[in-house]
Structures are given as C-alpha cells and as structure tokens.
Amino acid sequence: xxxxxxxxxxxxxxxxxxxxxxxxxxxxxxxxxxxxxxxxxxxxxxxxxxxxxxxxxxxxxxxxxxxxxxxxxxxxxxxxxxxxxxxxxxxxxxxxxxxxxxxxxxxxxxxxxxxxxxxxxxxxxxxxxxxxxxxxxxxxxxxxxxxxxxxxxxxxxxxxxxxxxxxxxxxxxxxxxxxxxxxxxxxxxxxxxxxxxxxxxxxxxxxxxxxxxxxxxxxxxxxxxxxxxxxxxxxxxxxxxxxxxxxxxxxxxxxxxxxxxxxxxxxxxxxxxxxxxxxxxxxxxxxxxxxxxxxxx
Numbered sequence: 001x002x003x004x005x006x007x008x009x010x011x012x013x014x015x016x017x018x019x020x021x022x023x024x025x026x027x028x029x030x031x032x033x034x035x036x037x038x039x040x041x042x043x044x045x046x047x048x049x050x051x052x053x054x055x056x057x058x059x060x061x062x063x064x065x066x067x068x069x070x071x072x073x074x075x076x077x078x079x080x081x082x083x084x085x086x087x088x089x090x091x092x093x094x095x096x097x098x099x100x101x102x103x104x105x106x107x108x109x110x111x112x113x114x115x116x117x118x119x120x121x122x123x124x125x126x127x128x129x130x131x132x133x134x135x136x137x138x139x140x141x142x143x144x145x146x147x148x149x150x151x152x153x154x155x156x157x158x159x160x161x162x163x164x165x166x167x168x169x170x171x172x173x174x175x176x177x178x179x180x181x182x183x184x185x186x187x188x189x190x191x192x193x194x195x196x197x198x199x200x201x202x203x204x205x206x207x208x209x210x211x212x213x214x215x216x217x218x219x220x221x222x223x224x225x226x227x228x229x230x231x232x233x234x235x236x237x238x239x240x241x242x243x244x245x246x247x248x249x250x251x252x253x254x255x256x257x258x259x260x261x262x263x264x265x266x267x268x269x270x271x272x273x274x275x276x277x278x279x280x281x282x283x284x285x286x287x288x289x290x291x292x293x294x295x296x297x
Contacts, residue, residue, distance in 0.1 A: 033276075040270040046263030059270045069271070071247045072255040075162050076278075079237075079251060080230030082166045083173075087226050088219070090170070091177025096211075098178070099185045109182070113175035120172075124239025127168045131155050155241050158248030165237050165249055172236070173229075177222045184218030185211070216294035224287055231279050252278075 040059060044052045063069060094112055098105045115123070130137045131154035139151035154164040192210045201209070212219075234253035237243065243250040243258070250258075252275040259268040 036269050036272055039266050040273045042266045044266035044269075046265070052266075055266075059266055060274075063267065063270045063274065068247050068250060068255060069274075072250045072252050073278075075249060076231060076233075076251045076253075076275075079162055079166055079169075079233065080227055082163070083169050083230050084223060084226035086166070086170045087174045087177045088222050090174045091222065092181050092215075094174065094178040095181035095185055096207075099182060109178070112178055115172045116175050118172070120235045121239050123168065123172060124236065127164075127240055128155065131164055133157070156245055158245055161241050161245060161249040165240050168240060169230075169233070169236050173226075177226070180218050180222050180225075181215065184215045188214045216290070220287070220290040220294060223290060224283060227286065228279060228283055231275060231282070 039052075041054060041056055042052045043055050043059070098109050098112075102108075129135075131139075133139060133151075133153035133156045136154070138154065142148060142151045152160055154160050188211065192214075193206060196206050196210060232253055233251060234257065237249055237251055237254055238257070241249045243254040252271060256268045256271045256275070259271065
C-alpha cells in the first residue's frame, strides 16, 4: 500500500494560521521584553538631554540600595502568598458546594464569578468608600453594633493597608479559581465516588483520597495563575491605596510606575527586570514540583 506524501502546500497551509498570532506576540511581548532588559542597563531618563548611555549593572546596584525596594519586595511576597492561599481555599470550597445538585447552583456560580467582570477602577472607588476609616460603611456598621474596637484604619493604617488590598482582590477573583476547580471536579469519574461510598468512606476521606489527587492539574493552574498575577498586580493596589499610606502597600509594580512617572525610565526598567526574575525564580520550581506531584498522585 502506497502512502502519499503530503504536498508542501498541505504542510505550509496550517502555518498561515500561526503567523498572525506569532507576529502580534513578537511585536507586543518579545520585542518590548528585550528592549526592557536593554534599557535596564542604561541611564535613560527624561532629565538627561544627552544620549542614552550604557551603564551595565550599576543601575541594579542603585536600585538595590533603594530602601523602598525592600518594602515593595516584602509586600509583593505577602500579597501574592495571601491571595494565592485564600483564593485557592475559598475557590475549592465554593466549587465543592456548587458542584452538588441544587436548584440555584447556576445562579450562584454566576454570582460568585461576576466580580471578576466588573471594572477595577469602579471597584477601587467602591472599596475606598467602604473601608474609609471615618465615614466608611464597614466602620460605621461596626460602631453601631458596639464593635468599635474592630473599626481600624483599613486603608489609612500602614499595618492594615496591604491586607485590605488583598481582601479586595480575594473578593474579586475567587470566582475564577472556583470556575477552574468546578471544571476539574466535573472531569472526575463518578465511579470513584460510588466505589468509595460502598466502602463506607466519608466526605473528608473522599476529599483526601479522590478529589484532591485528581484535581492536581487544576491545583497547578490555579496556584501558578494566582502567584504570577499577585507578583504583577498593579491596578487593584493603585486605585485603592496608590501604594500608601507612605510605602506601606507599595509593591514592585507600583514602584516601577512611580519611577516611570518621575522620568527615570532606565531605573524603572531595572525594577521591572527584578520582578521578572523573581517571577521565574518562584514560579518555575513550583510548577515543576506541582507537575511532579500530579504524576505521583
């Protein structure tokens, strides 16, 4: 039996569908990324009338001596870990609850997912009014209920500002984690649960021995998405606290924006490179570990 070889036209035809997307990816991601790495090694600034000069790693040495970098670095880690843990735990709990048969589960899924499609600017303004330390709805309610001791300066107190921003992001994006876990739960064969039920397994035993192991791919996706998104978070923090009060809620992205606004383009590019490297250093080992755990499970 003769096997016909594919013509060059048949092989080349699928490539035409790749080229537009690849071109956009090159223009809007690869080229700016390479330029960012280059400009991080220069003294590019709006305050200089001379040409851009190559300064090498001296730019990073100056960034490293900046006291704001340590605060922003710590806040970025705290924020990312907080929202990753909370969104995964709450998302899994909601997915487990809304995977059960109930009349209103479709409506409830839509309700819990809906914050994700709302405008971030509008949400920032709403949360600023809710969390205002003096006239905010939350503190007024606490005082009227006789719980004034819990009425703190949510976005005005340096001790609470980064946690208040985390709270807004958890409320906004937990629905995405829920949707991913729901998809994973619906892909698990019902036969496993039926066999476990016959053996007399309870809820927690089924969760530990069936649900969590078979949700390995969904856990990997959710954890990485939450971590990477937390590292590069900007809009939620900017519109709620603008990195304040002082630098108490400053993260690496808002710090980059701050120095970019001051015209220190090379300096801000160096901070952005540090953020990219931190993403790689944290995300890649976690990805490899979680993928290995998927196979073991």
